[in-house]
Every structure is written in C-alpha cells, then in structure tokens.
Amino acid sequence: MKTKDRIVQASLELFNQQGERNVTTNHIAAHLQMSPGNLYYHFRNKEDIIRSIFNEYRAHLEELVTPYEAEHMNLALLTKYFDTIFNLMWRFRFLYANMVDILNRDAQLKAQYIKIQETVLAQIVVVFEQMHDDGILVMSRTQLPILADTVKLTVSCWISYRLSQTESTEITQAQVYEGLQRVLMVFKAYASDAAQIDLESLQRHYAGKIMAPLSTD
Numbered sequence: 001m002k003t004k005d006r007i008v009q010a011s012l013e014l015f016n017q018q019g020e021r022n023v024t025t026n027h028i029a030a031h032l033q034m035s036p037g038n039l040y041y042h043f044r045n046k047e048d049i050i051r052s053i054f055n056e057y058r059a060h061l062e063e064l065v066t067p068y069e070a071e072h073m074n075l076a077l078l079t080k081y082f083d084t085i086f087n088l089m090w091r092f093r094f095l096y097a098n099m100v101d102i103l104n105r106d107a108q109l110k111a112q113y114i115k116i117q118e119t120v121l122a123q124i125v126v127v128f129e130q131m132h133d134d135g136i137l138v139m140s141r142t143q144l145p146i147l148a149d150t151v152k153l154t155v156s157c158w159i160s161y162r163l164s165q166t167e168s169t170e171i172t173q174a175q176v177y178e179g180l181q182r183v184l185m186v187f188k189a190y191a192s193d194a195a196q197i198d199l200e201s202l203q204r205h206y207a208g209k210i211m212a213p214l215s216t217d
Helices: 003-018 025-031 036-042 046-064 075-091 093-104 107-133 141-164 173-190 193-211
Strands: none
Touching: 003 025, 003 036, 003 046, 003 093, 025 036, 025 046, 046 075, 046 093, 046 107, 075 093, 075 141, 075 173, 075 193, 093 107, 093 141, 107 141, 141 173, 173 193
C-alpha cells in the first residue's frame, strides 16, 4: 500500500475510534511510526486528510444510491440496500458523528458536500419512484421527495443523535443497526400490504444484528 493510502486508512481508523477532534497529525504520524515531516510531505494538514477520506466516502455514496435494474424490488435487493447503508455509516462513522463541525471548518469541503447531497437526494427519489411504480410505496407520487429527504435525514443524523443520548463517546455497530430499524419504520408507514411482509422480515433480521455481539473495529 502506498504511504499516502496508509495515512488515509490510519486516519480513518483513528478518527472513528477516538473522535476526529481528538486526533492530530502528530497522533497519526506516531500511529504509523513515521515522522510528522513525512506525513506533511503527503498532506498539508488534517483538513487535507479529511478531504481525501471524504472523496472515498463520496465514491461509496454515489455507488450506493442507484436505481435498481431488477424487474421488481424484492427482499434480497432491499437487504442489499440496507446492508450497504449500514456499511457506509459504520465505515465513515466519524463523519456522521461530527459532520457539522467538520464542514464549518472547511468551506471547500462544505460546497462539495452540499453538491453530492443534492445528487444523492435526486437519486433516492428515482429509487422511490421505482418502488412506487412496483406497488411497494403507497402514497402520492408528489410526496416521494419529502419521504426521500426524511429517510436521508434519519441516516445522516442518526449517529450524532445517538451519541447525544449517552455519556459514551463511541458508537457501536448495534446502535447503527438501531438507526436502520428507524428507517424501516418510516418505510412501513407507507408500504403496501404485500411489502409489509418483506419489511417485517428485515426488521427481524436487523433485530438479530442488534442483539448479537458485534465487532467494534
């Protein structure tokens, strides 16, 4: 692995474990057993590292929210969507925990974030339109953008909200799965009778994830 990639991955690990506010470039260099000067050869400062991590996050996000090519939505496809959402939230959890502060420190990053969020919302609306046409979502088509924004809001804010409700400074995988359960509850409120069966199956699936012992890596 190239040194620059090692720095990015180590920073992501430390930000997730210790909180981005608590990690400096000196901490990252020490973790990698390299000199601060070597780190600064690749990155000017911590904000530069965060931008690189955000680029990776953006690529995953764009890949996640794409219209489905299957003839109809099914349980396997729903599970894939939700598992991918969980993996994104868990892998980049420090961003979800501290997004407002990070963006307020970096106007360039904030402009990129706003742009990608607009794109993601538009893509979610397309997916929901497919689900509406498949008879899964039973609601006015004009209300789909509001539902899409509500789901995006729940995903985006869940980790920071969950951390605000406890004295702990770390989020667990089980708590992230609790966020997915909240998203499923939103879906169930607007799902057809036929779709309720699959959604209830997903609820049981993720309830098992919440109860099972999970890794904190």
